[in-house]
Amino acid sequence: MTVTQDNAPMRGPAFLRTLRGRLVVLTLAVLVPAILLSGLLLWSAQAQARRSIEGQLRETTQALALVVDRQLGEQASMLSALMTSPSFKAGDWPAFDRQVREVFPNFHTALVVVDEEGQQLINTRLSPGAPLPRTLMPASFWAGTTKAGAKVSNLALGPVIRQQVIAVAREVRLDDGQWVRISITTLASEFGSVFKDQRLPATWTGSLIDGSGAVITRSRDAEKMIGRRATPDILQALRTAPSGVIKSQTLDGIKTYSAFSKSPGYGWAILVGVPRAEIPV
Secondary structure (H helix, E strand, O other): OOOOOOOOOOOOOHHHHOHHHHHHHHHHHHHHHHHHHHHHHHHHHHHHHHHHHHHHHHHHHHHHHHHHHHHHHHHHHHHHHHHHHHHHHHHHHHHHHHHHHHOOOOOOOEEEEEEOEEEEEEEEOOOOOOOOOOOOOOOHHHOOOEOOEEEEEEEEEEEOOEEEEEEEEEEEHHHHHHHEEEEEEEEHHHHHHHHHHHHHOOOOEEEEEOOOOOEEEEEEOHHHHHOOEOOOOHHHHHHHEEEHHHHHHOOOOOOOEEEEOOOOOOOOOOEEEEEEEOOOO
């Protein structure tokens, strides 16, 4: 006689022996892959959005760096033009002073000429005929970048006006053999227009950094931050790459994604920090 096994007990976990258990397993078999796929798609979308934002930030800092380079280049070109003046070549400082005061009529940007002893020969920030001081800027001030004969300084406290300044300078020997340095000095605060023109969002932080790592100007709390050094992670990033995006934090402690780009001509750097909460993670 043949024995059938139709009524043999089912093997496996007890819940699989019921219709409800089998339905649960079937439902999970359908839902779990769908949930995992949805999570993967969400993560991919967030990652793509983050890459897009980071790319836009990098492009913004690169564009701003070119703007800064152009401003510095224009000042260097202006110096070259002024140095062709016959009164400058002849060392006729009263005549040259009258000429350049038409070019530099305000306090924010000035022309300064000093001899090799540091004696000022012209300073358009001072009134015509005013006694001119002997001033020697610290070596760190002139430790900036030189391009095509023009030197761009680092940030320093101006000895005459007692405000933070930068300078673009050229050094030249005149027709009589006298050595002089001619420079355009600008208040650091004047470079804040870089960020005002860009109209960064209020929660973003834009910074302009000199070759030594000091803050020249900033889109937020500029007066409080001018002269402070950038954070160590930013300084390390600037040493290793001309541009990029890193996780960082601002000098006032806001955690950010910070894009940076160094100006190709003069080595200053533009930073734009966006609060991490505003970027998909």
